Amino acid sequence: MTDLPETPGTPGASQGVYGISVAAELSGVxxxxxxxxxxxxxxxxxxxxxxxxxYSADDLARLRRISELLSxxxxxxxxxxxxxxxxxxxALLADKRATSGKAAKKTPSN
Incomplete structure (x- = not known):
């Protein structure tokens, strides 16, 4: 969900690193x-x-979305x-981008 670049030594956006109490504090939930x-x-x-x-950074972003919808x-x-x-x-957009990228590589250039 998050598009932050991953820095060596930092967890990925989908890696669970926050306990429930920390996630609650960070999200306000x-x-x-x-x-x-x-x-x-x-x-x-x-x-x-x-x-x-x-909880991961992606989970926190999802919590923000849930809070917005509840509001x-x-x-x-x-x-x-x-x-x-x-x-x-x-998922469909990611698949489309992957497919478009493969098609562009196969197209001969002039």
């Missing part, structure tokens, strides 16, 4: 809400070997559908 969102399938934080939830009056079922559609759209 209560810990119980984070658990609720996970139960509803809105978030899927990674888990440590011991079972601790680990707009969308219920959790609606948010789940919107996020699924946005995820599908992003």
């Amino acid at each position: 209560a810990v119980q809400s984070l658990r609720l969102y996970e139960r509803h399938g809105l978030l899927s934080p990674t888990r440590s070997d011991g079972g601790t939830r680990l 707009a009056g969308v219920n959790l079922a609606g948010i789940a559908r919107i996020l699924d559609l946005q995820d599908d759209n992003a």
Whole structure:
């Protein structure tokens, strides 16, 4: 979700590094809400070997989007559908870019 360049030694945007209390503080969302969102399938934080939830920068961006939609009056079922559609759209765009890049490489230049 985030387009930040990765610096050597820093975690990738999708790597879970924040515990639930840190993620709650960074996102401004209560810990119980984070658990609720996970139960509803809105978030899927990674888990440590011991079972601790680990949130990534991508998860924090998703939490911001969830908060925006809640503020707009969308219920959790609606948010789940919107996020699924946005995820599908992003995957289609990535596939299109990958396919377009391959087609451009195959096209002979004049």
